[in-house]
Amino acid sequence: MNGGIGQNISRLDGPAKVTGRARYAADMPADELVHAVIVPATRPKARITAMDLAAASAMPGVIHIFTHRNTPQFGRVTVPLAGETVLPLQDDHVRYEGQAVALVVADTLEQATEAARRVQVAYRDETFQAGFLAALDRAEAVSEFFGIPLNRSKGDVPAAWAEADARVENTYRTADRHHGAMEPGATLAIWHDGKLLVHDATQGVVDAQTCLAQALQLDPASIRVKTEFIGGGFGGKGWGWPYQILAAMAARELGRAVKLVLTRAQSFTAHGYQPATRQIVALSARADGTLTGIRHDTIAAGSFVGEHIEAAGWDTHPLYAWPSFSASHRIVRLDRGNPAAMRSPFGGVGLVAVESAMDELAYALGMDPLELRLKNHAEFDPADGLKFSSKKLRECYALGAEKFGWSNRLAAPRSMRDGRDLVGYGMATALLRAFRFPAKARVSIDRTGQVQVETGTQDVGQGLSTIIPQIAADALGVPVTRVALALGDTTLPAAPFTGGSSATMSVGSAVQDAAERLKSKLTEAGANGPEGYPGALAALAADRLSADGAWSPAEGEASAAIFSFGAIFAEVRVDRDIPIPRVRRVVGFYSAGKIINPRTARSQMTGGIIWGIGQALLERSEMDADLGRFLSKNFSGYLVPTNADVQEIDASFVEEFDAHASPLGARGIGELGALGVAPAIANAVFHATGIRVREVPIRPEHLMATG
Numbered sequence: 001m002n003g004g005i006g007q008n009i010s011r012l013d014g015p016a017k018v019t020g021r022a023r024y025a026a027d028m029p030a031d032e033l034v035h036a037v038i039v040p041a042t043r044p045k046a047r048i049t050a051m052d053l054a055a056a057s058a059m060p061g062v063i064h065i066f067t068h069r070n071t072p073q074f075g076r077v078t079v080p081l082a083g084e085t086v087l088p089l090q091d092d093h094v095r096y097e098g099q100a101v102a103l104v105v106a107d108t109l110e111q112a113t114e115a116a117r118r119v120q121v122a123y124r125d126e127t128f129q130a131g132f133l134a135a136l137d138r139a140e141a142v143s144e145f146f147g148i149p150l151n152r153s154k155g156d157v158p159a160a161w162a163e164a165d166a167r168v169e170n171t172y173r174t175a176d177r178h179h180g181a182m183e184p185g186a187t188l189a190i191w192h193d194g195k196l197l198v199h200d201a202t203q204g205v206v207d208a209q210t211c212l213a214q215a216l217q218l219d220p221a222s223i224r225v226k227t228e229f230i231g232g233g234f235g236g237k238g239w240g241w242p243y244q245i246l247a248a249m250a251a252r253e254l255g256r257a258v259k260l261v262l263t264r265a266q267s268f269t270a271h272g273y274q275p276a277t278r279q280i281v282a283l284s285a286r287a288d289g290t291l292t293g294i295r296h297d298t299i300a301a302g303s304f305v306g307e308h309i310e311a312a313g314w315d316t317h318p319l320y321a322w323p324s325f326s327a328s329h330r331i332v333r334l335d336r337g338n339p340a341a342m343r344s345p346f347g348g349v350g351l352v353a354v355e356s357a358m359d360e361l362a363y364a365l366g367m368d369p370l371e372l373r374l375k376n377h378a379e380f381d382p383a384d385g386l387k388f389s390s391k392k393l394r395e396c397y398a399l400g401a402e403k404f405g406w407s408n409r410l411a412a413p414r415s416m417r418d419g420r421d422l423v424g425y426g427m428a429t430a431l432l433r434a435f436r437f438p439a440k441a442r443v444s445i446d447r448t449g450q451v452q453v454e455t456g457t458q459d460v461g462q463g464l465s466t467i468i469p470q471i472a473a474d475a476l477g478v479p480v481t482r483v484a485l486a487l488g489d490t491t492l493p494a495a496p497f498t499g500g501s502s503a504t505m506s507v508g509s510a511v512q513d514a515a516e517r518l519k520s521k522l523t524e525a526g527a528n529g530p531e532g533y534p535g536a537l538a539a540l541a542a543d544r545l546s547a548d549g550a551w552s553p554a555e556g557e558a559s560a561a562i563f564s565f566g567a568i569f570a571e572v573r574v575d576r577d578i579p580i581p582r583v584r585r586v587v588g589f590y591s592a593g594k595i596i597n598p599r600t601a602r603s604q605m606t607g608g609i610i611w612g613i614g615q616a617l618l619e620r621s622e623m624d625a626d627l628g629r630f631l632s633k634n635f636s637g638y639l640v641p642t643n644a645d646v647q648e649i650d651a652s653f654v655e656e657f658d659a660h661a662s663p664l665g666a667r668g669i670g671e672l673g674a675l676g677v678a679p680a681i682a683n684a685v686f687h688a689t690g691i692r693v694r695e696v697p698i699r700p701e702h703l704m705a706t707g
């Protein structure tokens, strides 16, 4: 086994992580390091009328306290990946609870933490609204996000509704959720000789560099951002946030190395969250199950300090064949921090509503839910007529159903029991847009045959640092053990942020391109295969030979709708008397193009499915509307799945090669695993109990009437 494409090798970064050798941003060494601690606002909306720094300043070790009175003016941050565009410490306004009102820098973390507690702030409170549902009437229309149109309308939806044999129209809700990465946000900013070196827990070194350059009004070339290992991101580390800017600002102002690590509580206010949504889905169909219309209207929570839109209906149009369709989006700006993408954003939130609605329609028609999906299977995206680049969803449905034993399902709700348990089977479709971005890479080889891949991508923990060496090894025909990888550094060939499930297609293709170019050079120099590489270098009198590679989506075929797909089947058990829904098993079958490493891919899908269990049954950040703050900024109040919540998970892929999506044949899988899981579980809960819960997470109190 040489570890090339398609082979099951173990994670190459595994040993470093489990032995503690892996160094994360906050682990990096720096001379004369000092520590910065954020003083968070205790009010959601207020003016600061006075600050008393005397007690804090007198504490041992305190070096400086930044407030709105002495912090330099920041430049405008306009990058699309700006977490918040209204930056803190620039005026006396408090715009959300948790926003930084001061930054204390001291010799030790303990000193800074204690001094931060003694910063006295007097506020004049202003009227605020932080609760979402009470503010729905303030929703404002939004039309695009990242330059992509959000809203669509085609065909005559009202006429289809009027003429339909079957109709369902319901309101669904999803909760505010927080990325709970194991590694909190952390920035170690080192100012030296007019240059800034930043070790940052970021999903995008280039975007972080641009964001810091704009905020600090520095030449991007004078800022180097590095990230060697990341302890989970899930979107929360994909944007440029105020805490990173504050750490870098403090380093520059003080001319030294400043480390800022968010506390767990601060990670509930400092890097976004998936905002709550209220969605209305209306489906109309003929008696035989043919859909005649889909309407999907979303209202999402937003903020006054940024522009994130939870575009739940963005990717509803390619789900099924339809003759009429409309999707709309509105946001309600609230006095909160800005939300952000969180695995799995947009369609991942929208599928909860649409795939629950499909289940409701199946019952309205007296049809099997899987049959209803097959009946409306889309061969092309009906919004624009584009064919799918490759779509093996039919196989996913068939193979997933067989593996799950879907045919054993009795149609009627509450008809399947096992002892005290009500048993429910539910299913849903998953669909994931292929975000693809330009990327660059360099591959080189030395006279010993050792290969080095360099690319400024980042591994959030999903396995990229395993599959990139596999891709290079495959192209060069060398064992993967001969390939080393350097990543996470703005001095390396530029790569996009690791988000939107884009990395394999984007960075992987650039690496493949570079490796193929290197192989051509070696072949030209006389190498007749991998054994000849050292000889070719000798012939060139070179110690090292390298090739630059690049890939951009423009080089792929644009005239196709590129999406990954999945069919998700879930079995839920609900005790007759104690109605806590438990997920007995989940089977996911996926169509995602070529799978570079089935083992790490399966592992990633398993993690995604567990994430989906959290979305379905556990994860909810309750906003206290009276205090204007998220109530439980810790894992005792914010529940995520633990081992006891997770039983059998079975994720598989169909064989596929999608040449349109990327030269590797791969599409994205990062966010695919969490898609469709929550609606499959919600549908299984209904099948088990006969109670339709149109809100996630589904909680025992929703099911109290199961007896």
Ligand code: MOS
Residues within 6 Å of the ligand: 203, 233, 234, 235, 236, 238, 341, 342, 343, 344, 345, 498, 499, 500, 501
């Ligand atoms: Mo992803 S939620 O784009 O990191």
